[in-house]
Amino acid sequence: TPTGPEERFQARVDAEEKIEPRDWMPDGYRRTLIRQISQHAHSEIVGMLPEGNWITRAPTLRRKVALLAKVQDEGGHGLYLYSAAETLGASRGDLVGDLLSGKAKYSSIFNYPTLTWADIGAIGWLVDGAAIMNQVPLCRCSYGPYARAMVRICREESFHQRQGYEIMLALSRGTDAQKRMAQDALNRWWWPSLMMFGPSDAQSAHSAQSMRWKIKRFSNDELRQRFVDATVPQAEFLGLTVPDPDLAFDEATGHYRFGAIDWSEFERVLKGDGPCNRERLEARRKAWDDGAWVREAALAHARKKEARAQA
Numbered sequence: 001t002p003t004g005p006e007e008r009f010q011a012r013v014d015a016e017e018k019i020e021p022r023d024w025m026p027d028g029y030r031r032t033l034i035r036q037i038s039q040h041a042h043s044e045i046v047g048m049l050p051e052g053n054w055i056t057r058a059p060t061l062r063r064k065v066a067l068l069a070k071v072q073d074e075g076g077h078g079l080y081l082y083s084a085a086e087t088l089g090a091s092r093g094d095l096v097g098d099l100l101s102g103k104a105k106y107s108s109i110f111n112y113p114t115l116t117w118a119d120i121g122a123i124g125w126l127v128d129g130a131a132i133m134n135q136v137p138l139c140r141c142s143y144g145p146y147a148r149a150m151v152r153i154c155r156e157e158s159f160h161q162r163q164g165y166e167i168m169l170a171l172s173r174g175t176d177a178q179k180r181m182a183q184d185a186l187n188r189w190w191w192p193s194l195m196m197f198g199p200s201d202a203q204s205a206h207s208a209q210s211m212r213w214k215i216k217r218f219s220n221d222e223l224r225q226r227f228v229d230a231t232v233p234q235a236e237f238l239g240l241t242v243p244d245p246d247l248a249f250d251e252a253t254g255h256y257r258f259g260a261i262d263w264s265e266f267e268r269v270l271k272g273d274g275p276c277n278r279e280r281l282e283a284r285r286k287a288w289d290d291g292a293w294v295r296e297a298a299l300a301h302a303r304k305k306e307a308r309a310q311a
């Protein structure tokens with residue numbers, strides 16, 4: 001029978017009990033969750049920018065409505081996730097401060113530019129497709145508030161993925177120029193999408209402990225392989241070519257083998273030196289500064305209400 005608090009905690013995790021905010025938890029578990037959940041929240045918020053870039057240029061009213069809804073969903077996911085991080089004792093002000101100062105990480109993928117309308121299709125199909133592959137298992141994460149947040153987020157992500165694939169389908173059945181545009185977007189988004197899953201298992205600093213705590217249910221490489229296996233047939237259906245000369249189906253394992261990922265590019269992007277890192281942070285800082293009056297007004301209102309209640 002487990003004796004110390006750590007052993008009792010691990011026994012609860014092993015028994016698939018959910019850990020709730022007021023429960024005892026190891027400091028490392030709390031820190032890991034604050035790190036992962038806040039990085040995830042920042043990714044949703046920064047993730048609004050590449051697509052927001054195309055709202056005014058969506059080709060039809062229907063496409064514009066869907067894109068607006070999707071970008072709005074991402075804002076909601078970010079706020080929802082900041083709340084989940086707050087249940088662990090993190091302060092939202094500190095988390096946002098770390099994003100704006102460049103200290104906090106957010107997903108590498110959002111540092112790439114959206115050059116054509118086909119990029120909106122490729123992001124929905126590949127980036128949201130990768131996000132779903134990674135996030136469906138998080139619905140079974142041991143920490144209750146994160147797991148429950150993920151259920152709703154994954155439902156919305158699956159709508160995002162389908163709207164993206166439908167854009168790709170329309171383009172790849174369109175004119176030659178549209179097909180070329182779709183292929184070019186796949187060429188540019190394929191490898192960065194594979195990098196979204198994080199470093200290889202051998203290089204992943206946190207995986208082993210996060211798997212023991214059942215924060216992560218599958219390793220980075222396992223999820224990356226699942227993504228490749230699910231996505232290659234979708235590319236074939238579109239009549240597009242995955243930009244990987246080493247890609248081949250392995251009959252023996254039932255999986256696709258794929259070429260080597262350029263991890264030096266991944267490291268550059270993580271260090272802040274990707275194609276759009278500076279632009280993204282500038283946009284967030286400007287949004288924060290432009291919103292100062294809203295925060296001040298809300299605080300003034302709260303103070304007045306409190307004073308009235310006490311009078």
Ligand code: ACO
Pocket residue numbers: 035036039040041043044047105106107108109127128131134135195196197198199203204205206207210216220270
């Ligand atoms: N972009 C930026 N940083 C990354 C990425 C990435 N694609 N992948 C890994 N990293 C960072 C980790 O955050 C970690 O940095 P840190 O120690 O400074 O915090 C470091 O690289 C080492 O990686 P791992 O040990 O593998 O880290 P971890 O166990 O946290 O696994 C993963 C990374 C898979 C991204 C995990 O954090 C996760 O599942 N997060 C939740 C999902 C998420 O954040 N998705 C965001 C993109 S999807 C979207 O927002 C639509």
